[in-house]
C-alpha cells in the first residue's frame with residue numbers, strides 16, 4: 001500500500017428518524033457473478049439472455065471514490081466491497097489502493113472489507129492485501145462437493161475456495177471470516193463439518209438464516225433454519241461459550257470450548273436487528289438502498305459527476321439517511337412467522353450485494 005492519507009472534512013453526522021447513525025457502507029462493484037447460487041442468482045432467471053449492467057451503466061471507480069468520500073464525511077468508518085462477485089470487476093486492486101488513502105472523521109484509516117465467493121481469491125489475495133484491503137469474508141455454504149455444487153450451481157471443487165481462504169490467511173488479511181447461508185433440508189448437514197474444519201484456526205465461521213430477499217425465489221418460512229436451531233446442532237457436539245459482542249455486531253458469537261475457533265449465528269429472520277442497523281447499501285449502478293427490503297433505491301448518479309460539488313452529494317445522502325425509517329424485518333416478523341412472504345419485489349442481492 002502506498003497511498004497518501006487523505007483527510008475528509010466532517011459534515012454533521014447523519015442520524016435517521018430512529019436516531020441510527022450512518023457507519024457502514026456496502027458498495028457493490030458489479031452485478032455479475034461466476035456462480036449461480038440457487039438462492040441468489042438461479043440459472044433459469046440469470047441465463048444467457050439476462051441483461052446485466054453494461055460498463056457504462058456501472059459506476060466508475062472515480063464515481064465510487066466521490067461517493068465513498070461523501071459517506072465518510074457523514075460518519076462512515078467501514079466500507080465493504082461486494083457484488084455480484086467483486087473479484088470479477090477489473091482493476092479492483094487499484095480502487096482499493098485509492099480507498100486505502102482515505103481516513104475516517106476520527107483520523108483512523110478507513111476499514112476496507114471484501115465479501116467474495118472465494119473462487120478467485122487464491123491468486124488475488126496478496127495483491128488485495130498490498131492494495132490495502134483489511135479483511136475478507138468468504139461465503140462458503142458447504143464442505144461437501146456435491147452439496148456445494150448443487151447450491152452454487154457451478155462445476156468447481158470446494159478445495160478451490162478453501163485454497164482462497166488459506167491464501168488470504170497466509171498473506172495476513174485479518175480477520176478472515178467464513179459465512180454460510182443455511183437452507184433447511186439443503187445444507188443443514190454442513191453445519192458441523194464447517195465447524196469441525198475451522199475450529200482450530202483463527203477463521204470465524206458464521207451461519208446465516210436464509211432471507212426472503214430479491215433473488216431468493218424458493219424462499220418459504222419452512223426453508224429457514226433459525227439461529228437457535230443451528231446453535232443447538234453445534235451444541236450437540238461442542239460446548240459453546242458466549243463471547244462479548246460489540247454494539248454493531250449482527251452475529252452472536254461463541255468460543256468453542258477447548259478449541260481455538262469461534263462460531264457465530266446471524267438471526268436476520270428470527271431475531272432481526274433493525275434497531276441497530278447503521279448500514280447503507282449502494283448498488284453497482286449507484287442506487288442507494290437504506291434497507292435490503294426497501295421497495296426502491298434512490299439514484300445517486302446525478303450527484304456523482306464532476307459538475308456537482310461534493311457538498312451537494314453529501315446533502316443528498318444526508319437527506320435520504322435522515323428520512324430513513326426502515327425497520328422492515330422487525331415490523332414484519334409476525335407476518336413472516338405466520339408463513340407469509342413479502343408481497344413486493346425487492347432489490348436482487350446480486351445487484352446490491354447482500
Ligand SMILES: C[S@@+](CC[C@H](N)C(=O)[O-])C[C@H]1O[C@@H](n2cnc3c(N)ncnc32)[C@H](O)[C@@H]1O
Nearest residue numbers: 083084085115116117139210211216349353354
Ligand atoms: C450477494 S453475495 C455477494 C458477494 C459474493 N458473491 C459472495 O457470495 O460472497 C453476499 C452474501 O449474500 C448472501 N445471500 C444471498 N442471498 C441470500 C439470502 N436469500 N439469504 C441470506 N443470505 C443471502 C450470500 O450467501 C453471500 O454471503
Ligand code: SF4
Nearest residue numbers: 033035037040084117
Ligand atoms: S451469493 Fe454471491 S456467489 Fe452466490 S450467486 Fe449470489 S453473488 Fe454469486
